[in-house]
Each structure stands twice: as C-alpha cells, then as structure tokens.
Amino acid sequence: MKKANTKPRKSIRSLGDSDLFVGWLFITPFLLLWLFWFFGPFVESFIRSFQDANFIALEDAKFIGLDNYLTILKDSDFHLALKHSLTIVIIAVPIQIFLALMISIALNQPIRGRGIFRTIYSIPYITSSIAVTTVFMVLFRQNQIVTKTLSFLGFPNETWYANINLALPFIIILFIWQQVGFFMIIYLAGLQGIPSELYEASIIDGCNGFQKFIYITIPMLRPVTFFIVTVGTINAFQIYDQVAAISRYGSLGSPAGSTSTVITYFYQHGIRYMDIGYGSASVIIFFMIILFITFIQKKLLGEGGGQ
Numbered sequence: 001m002k003k004a005n006t007k008p009r010k011s012i013r014s015l016g017d018s019d020l021f022v023g024w025l026f027i028t029p030f031l032l033l034w035l036f037w038f039f040g041p042f043v044e045s046f047i048r049s050f051q052d053a054n055f056i057a058l059e060d061a062k063f064i065g066l067d068n069y070l071t072i073l074k075d076s077d078f079h080l081a082l083k084h085s086l087t088i089v090i091i092a093v094p095i096q097i098f099l100a101l102m103i104s105i106a107l108n109q110p111i112r113g114r115g116i117f118r119t120i121y122s123i124p125y126i127t128s129s130i131a132v133t134t135v136f137m138v139l140f141r142q143n144q145i146v147t148k149t150l151s152f153l154g155f156p157n158e159t160w161y162a163n164i165n166l167a168l169p170f171i172i173i174l175f176i177w178q179q180v181g182f183f184m185i186i187y188l189a190g191l192q193g194i195p196s197e198l199y200e201a202s203i204i205d206g207c208n209g210f211q212k213f214i215y216i217t218i219p220m221l222r223p224v225t226f227f228i229v230t231v232g233t234i235n236a237f238q239i240y241d242q243v244a245a246i247s248r249y250g251s252l253g254s255p256a257g258s259t260s261t262v263i264t265y266f267y268q269h270g271i272r273y274m275d276i277g278y279g280s281a282s283v284i285i286f287f288m289i290i291l292f293i294t295f296i297q298k299k300l301l302g303e304g305g306g307q
Contacts, residue, residue, distance in 0.1 A: 042287075049281035055274035068281035078282070080257060081265040082289075084168060085237050088261070089293075092172050092179075093232040097225065099176070100183035105217075107184070108191045118188070122181040129178065129241035136174050137161055137246060161246040164258040171242050171259055179235060183228050190224035191217070229297050234290060238263055262286050 049068055053061035072078050103121060107114050124132060139146045140160040151157040160170040194217065202212050240263045247253060252268055253260030266286065270279015 045280040051277040053277035055276045081260040085261045089236040104184045104187035124178045125182040133242045133245035167258045190221045194220045
C-alpha cells in the first residue's frame with residue numbers, strides 16, 4: 001500500500017518541478033487574454049474588411065470582396081496619412097535611439113545624483129500625452145520663449161501647431177521628448193548586462209573609449225537596439241493623442257490634414273463615420289505595414305538582434 005501511494009506523489013512532484021509546466025502555468029493567463037482581446041477582434045476585423053458594414057447596422061453587412069482595400073489604396077487622404085506616419089518614423093525613431101543611448105551611457109557612469117537624473121528623464125514617458133501636448137502647445141505659441149528662441153535659428157515666430165508647415169515637426173519634437181526616457185531605461189538595463197570583463201580585457205589590449213564603444217558596447221546592445229527600434233516604430237505609427245489634442249477645435253488631422261496619420265485615418269472612417277468595414281480594411285493594411293517593417297528591421301539587425 002505504501003509503494004502504491006508514493007508513485008502518484010512522485011509524479012505530482014515531478015510535474016510541479018517541471019520547467020515546462022511552470023512556464024505554461026505562467027503564460028496561460030496571458031494567452032487567454034491575448035486570444036480574447038487581440039486575436040478574436042483581429043479575426044473579426046479581417047472578416048469585416050471584406051464587407052460593406054455600418055457600425056449601427058452590422059446585421060445588414062454584405063460581402064463586397066476587395067473593394068474596401070482598393071478604395072483605400074486609391075485614396076489620396078490615405079497616401080497623405082501614410083506619408084506623415086512614415087515621416088514620423090524615419091525622423092523620430094533614429095533621433096530617439098541616439099539620444100536614449102547617449103543619455104543612458106552618461107547616466108551609467110558613477111556620477112553623483114544619477115538616480116535623480118534617471119527619474120527626471122523618465123517622467124515625460126509616464127505623463128499623460130494630452131497633458132504634455134497641452135503644455136507644448138503653450139510653449140510653441142507665437143511670441144512665447146521657445147518660438148522666440150527658435151526664431152534666432154531661422155524658424156518663423158509663429159504658432160507651430162497652427163501652421164501647416166510646422167504642425168508635423170511640432171508633433172515629432174513632442175513625440176521624441178516624450179519617448180526618449182523610456183528607451184533610456186531599456187538601454188540602461190542593457191548596459192548593466194554587459195560583462196565588465198570585456199571592458200577590462202579591452203583595456204589590456206590598449207583600446208580607447210571610442211573603440212570600446214564601437215567594438216563592445218554597440219554589438220552587445222544589438223538585441224536591445226532591435227527591441228527599441230521595433231517598439232519605437234510601432235509607437236510612432238500609433239500616434240493619436242497628440243494629434244487629437246491639437247485638432248480638438250477642428251477636424252482630426254488639423255491644420256488642413258497636415259498632422260493626419262494612419263491611425264487618425266482609421267479613426268475618422270471606422271469610428272467617426274461608422275464605416276466599420278472600411279475602417280477594418282485600413283487596420284489590416286496598417287498591420288501589414290508594421291509586419292513588413294518589423295521583418296525588414298529583423299533582417300537588417302541580424303535575426304532579431306541575436307549574436
């Protein structure tokens with residue numbers, strides 16, 4: 001009887017000690033939430049993208065094939081929104097990466113009060129986007145201290161977010177300022193994960209600071225950089241709050257559509273106009289763009305940043 005009772009206990013104990021079992025135990029809640037909040041709505045959006053469906057009369061939806069996709073690809077407003085989103089990505093993401101890396105390297109040194117500086121740099125990221133945009137709108141008004149200072153560098157002393165030529169640069173500056181602190185924290189974690197033995201060996205070999213940065217720091221941070229580039233690109237494509245804040249007294253994407261993005265295009269058609277079929281098609285196109293850009297980044301940075 002004792003031998004018969006010990007076998008189940010051993011099997012239960014071995015099951016509990018299994019890394020596979022523990023892994024699935026922790027990941028199952030996330031998978032369930034992912035299926036409910038992401039995969040399910042995505043599948044429904046994919047189906048709706050082939051329909052002529054109004055949000056208030058979904059039961060009357062009818063299949064129209066690729067008409068929504070063809071209409072979007074021919075729409076000049078979508079082309080403009082995509083151009084603005086790509087402009088934000090191309091300009092903002094590299095600047096964010098450079099600034100975050102430089103700041104993280106500086107704050108990784110044994111300087112006095114570095115904990116305070118780390119906190120200060122990370123505050124913009126955790127602050128409400130609407131609140132940050134409102135403050136920047138005050139600073140970038142005509143005859144304010146920022147616009148007056150920038151006028152000495154050749155920029156016009158005007159209200160930036162009301163000027164069709166300056167509204168998008170205003171969004172880019174605001175977005176860079178708000179995101180740098182988050183990427184700085186990630187780079188700090190990556191820097192602290194680099195073995196100190198590598199730097200000690202490089203000193204013995206006669207490497208200077210610049211050579212250590214190029215041949216040790218940059219390669220060791222490649223996985224972190226891949227993550228930051230991917231997240232930064234997705235965040236840049238998903239800009240909405242800032243645009244909505246400066247467009248609150250006019251149409252979304254004001255002034256004159258100069259701040260429209262792929263997300264505002266989807267919101268305008270899918271939510272405001274209640275054309276859920278057309279809006280779903282724009283979401284699928286947006287998803288494919290993000291997927292394609294992520295694939296290119298993975299190839300350029302070497303299989304997800306791996307060594």
